[in-house]
Amino acid sequence: MTTSSNHLAPLRILPRTENLERIRAYVGSAIVSTFLTDGERNGIVLAVDEAVANIVTHAAALCPTTEIELRIVVSDHDIAIEIRDQSAAFDLRDVDQPDMAAYFREMRPGGLGIALIRRVMDQIDYVPASADIPFNRLILRKHHRSAS
Amino acid sequence: MSTFTTTVRHGEDDVVIVELHGYLDAHTASEFERELRTIIQAGALRIIVDFSDLEYISSAGLGVFMVFIEDVRRDRGDILLASMRENVFSVFDLLGFQVLFTITTTVDQAQQEFRSRQ
Numbered sequence: 001m002t003t004s005s006n007h008l009a010p011l012r013i014l015p016r017t018e019n020l021e022r023i024r025a026y027v028g029s030a031i032v033s034t035f036l037t038d039g040e041r042n043g044i045v046l047a048v049d050e051a052v053a054n055i056v057t058h059a060a061a062l063c064p065t066t067e068i069e070l071r072i073v074v075s076d077h078d079i080a081i082e083i084r085d086q087s088a089a090f091d092l093r094d095v096d097q098p099d100m101a102a103y104f105r106e107m108r109p110g111g112l113g114i115a116l117i118r119r120v121m122d123q124i125d126y127v128p129a130s131a132d133i134p135f136n137r138l139i140l141r142k143h144h145r146s147a148s
Numbered sequence: 149m150s151t152f153t154t155t156v157r158h159g160e161d162d163v164v165i166v167e168l169h170g171y172l173d174a175h176t177a178s179e180f181e182r183e184l185r186t187i188i189q190a191g192a193l194r195i196i197v198d199f200s201d202l203e204y205i206s207s208a209g210l211g212v213f214m215v216f217i218e219d220v221r222r223d224r225g226d227i228l229l230a231s232m233r234e235n236v237f238s239v240f241d242l243l244g245f246q247v248l249f250t251i252t253t254t255v256d257q258a259q260q261e262f263r264s265r266q
Contacts, residue, residue: 017175024204042235043242049206053174104248108214112207112243119242 005075012067013052015059015085023052023070030072031079035144043120044142048081050113051092051138059087069135078122078143084135089128092117092138152176154183163262164192165255168202172209181212188216193225196258200231205239213249226250226265228258 011026013019027048031041048070055068069084092114103111117124123141127133155167164187172180187195197213199205217227230252232240240251252258 020173100244
């Protein structure tokens with residue numbers, strides 16, 4: 001089976017919330033001509049926004065001048081968005097899925113971003129920084145429906 | 149940079165209508181929280197949030213409503229959400245926010261909802 005993929009130029013931003021709009025524009029333009037529906041595209045833009053906002057919240061105080069890097073690969077079978085950062089490792093897969101009924105009973109104001117990422121994306125991978133690779137890698141994937 | 153503004157107007161029966169414009173994300177949510185707090189501290193209890201001109205919302209924006217809803221309801225008020233675009237509604241829908249909030253198609257419907265509660 002022949003597959004093709006499209007590697008876009010990476011985007012690098014400083015960890016500031018004011019840069020989230022650039023993130024959304026970058027992701028939105030990268031996936032505009034893909035197999036996705038409008039709703040799925042909006043969901044992916046939202047998921048990446050949430051993931052980067054989470055890193056910015058934790059990274060800004062620790063590494064305010066170290067850039068976050070985004071890479072997007074669009075292939076026949078999926079879309080992979082890789083977010084690289086050099087702040088403290090945080091694997092969002094370790095966070096318990098919120099019980100939304102309990103969440104609403106307790107009326108907690110935060111903690112929704114990770115729940116959104118999990119609902120939108122098909123696969124989440126995380127590789128913390130190591131001696132060989134000095135940055136954390138969060139990889140969000142959306143599979144082509146006919147390929148999954 | 150994300151732009152976000154609000155416009156406040158007064159409807160019938162002490163209803164305050166808060167129109168949202170632009171992008172409500174992790175950058176602008178704190179501004180909205182300040183503005184909604186000011187509106188509530190000024191005595192507003194029957195609040196309709198008009199989303200018709202809001203282009204985008206993320207979880208930080210949803211969190212603002214969670215900050216205030218308990219206090220407003222304790223004082224026998226409510227915050228009704230109205231006139232969302234499809235992409236904005238889908239964010240509320242993904243998390244099941246309809247369980248906690250009344251979401252109406254139009255601002256008029258939200259005003260009728262408040263009237264029906266009198």
